[in-house]
Amino acid sequence: MPYQNLLLETRNRIQTITINREAKLNALNRETLAELSAAITNAASDPGIGGIILTGAGPKAFVAGADISEFSAYSVQEGEQLARSGQETVFNLIENCSKPVLAAINGFALGGGLELALACHMRIASRQARLGLPEVTLGLIPGYGGTQRLTALVGKGKAFELIATADMLQAEEALQWGLVNHVTDAEGLLAKATEIMDKVVQRAPLAVAAAISAINQAGTAAGFEAEIRAFGACFGTADFKEGVAAFLEKRKPVFKGK
Structure with a gap:
C-alpha cells in the first residue's frame, strides 16, 4: 500500500x-x-x-x-x-x-x-x-x-x-x-x-521468534513456563536440525524458517 x-x-x-x-x-x-x-x-x-x-x-x-x-x-x-x-x-x-x-x-x-x-x-x-x-x-x-x-x-x-x-x-x-x-x-x-x-x-527465524516471545514474558509468573515451552518447540523445527548439522559439520547453517 x-x-x-x-x-x-x-x-x-x-x-x-x-x-x-x-x-x-x-x-x-x-x-x-x-x-x-x-x-x-x-x-x-x-x-x-x-x-x-x-x-x-x-x-x-x-x-x-x-x-x-x-x-x-x-x-x-x-x-x-x-x-x-x-x-x-x-x-x-x-x-x-x-x-x-x-x-x-x-x-x-x-x-x-x-x-x-x-x-x-x-x-x-x-x-x-x-x-x-x-x-x-x-x-x-x-x-x-x-x-x-x-x-x-x-x-x-x-x-x-x-x-x-x-x-x-x-x-x-x-x-x-x-x-x-x-x-x-x-x-x-x-x-x-x-x-x-x-x-x-542470519540466525534461525523461528528460534528468534521464540526468543522474542519468551523474553517478553520475563518477570511474569508465566515467564519460565513460556521459555520452557518455546525451547521445547524449537526441537521440532527443521532449522534446529540444520543448525546442529551445520555445527557438527563445521559449516555455516542455512536457515529457512521452518
Missing part, C-alpha cells in the same frame, strides 16, 4: 521504516499510527523480511511525541480509548512482532516517541539523541506503555524519576541506565543498526 507518512526500504532481508514527517519532528498523528500498524503487520507476514529497523526522517527527531492538537479536547472515555487503541494496534504489535524490531534513535525521542522505541526489541541512539517522557508537564502520564516498559528496563526508581521529573536523558546517560543498547555518531547510526540486524537475520 502507498504510505503518506512512511518511507520503506528493504535490503538483504532488512526493512527500514522511516517516519517521514520531518517538518513536524515526526510526531505521531492518527494517520502515521495507522500506517505504522499496517507496515509492521505487512513486514511480519512477508517471508522476504527478517528484521525491521525503525527510525525518523532528518537529523532532529526520531519521534518528538504524539500530535497533541489531535487529543487536547478529549474526554476521559476518549482518552482511555486513545491509549487502548494505540497500544493494541501499534505498540503491542511491535513488541509482540515475531520478527525483531530495532529503533535507531536519531534525535529527540519524547513522549510517544520514546514509548515507540521502548516497544522495539532493541534500541541504539546517536550521540545527539535526547530521550524523555514529559507527559506530566501536560497533566498526563505516558499512555502507550511507557510506565510499564520503562520500568521493566531500568527499574522502578529510575522510571519514576524520568517520568515524574519530565527530564530528558542524553544518549550516554540512556546507555548507562540500560535504556539503549549502543550509542553511535549520527553518521554511523543506521550502519550500526544494520550491522546488528544483519547478524540477527
Whole structure:
C-alpha cells in the first residue's frame, strides 16, 4: 500500500521504516499510527523480511511525541480509548512482532516517541539523541506503555524519576541506565543498526521468534513456563536440525524458517 507518512526500504532481508514527517519532528498523528500498524503487520507476514529497523526522517527527531492538537479536547472515555487503541494496534504489535524490531534513535525521542522505541526489541541512539517522557508537564502520564516498559528496563526508581521529573536523558546517560543498547555518531547510526540486524537475520527465524516471545514474558509468573515451552518447540523445527548439522559439520547453517 502507498504510505503518506512512511518511507520503506528493504535490503538483504532488512526493512527500514522511516517516519517521514520531518517538518513536524515526526510526531505521531492518527494517520502515521495507522500506517505504522499496517507496515509492521505487512513486514511480519512477508517471508522476504527478517528484521525491521525503525527510525525518523532528518537529523532532529526520531519521534518528538504524539500530535497533541489531535487529543487536547478529549474526554476521559476518549482518552482511555486513545491509549487502548494505540497500544493494541501499534505498540503491542511491535513488541509482540515475531520478527525483531530495532529503533535507531536519531534525535529527540519524547513522549510517544520514546514509548515507540521502548516497544522495539532493541534500541541504539546517536550521540545527539535526547530521550524523555514529559507527559506530566501536560497533566498526563505516558499512555502507550511507557510506565510499564520503562520500568521493566531500568527499574522502578529510575522510571519514576524520568517520568515524574519530565527530564530528558542524553544518549550516554540512556546507555548507562540500560535504556539503549549502543550509542553511535549520527553518521554511523543506521550502519550500526544494520550491522546488528544483519547478524540477527542470519540466525534461525523461528528460534528468534521464540526468543522474542519468551523474553517478553520475563518477570511474569508465566515467564519460565513460556521459555520452557518455546525451547521445547524449537526441537521440532527443521532449522534446529540444520543448525546442529551445520555445527557438527563445521559449516555455516542455512536457515529457512521452518
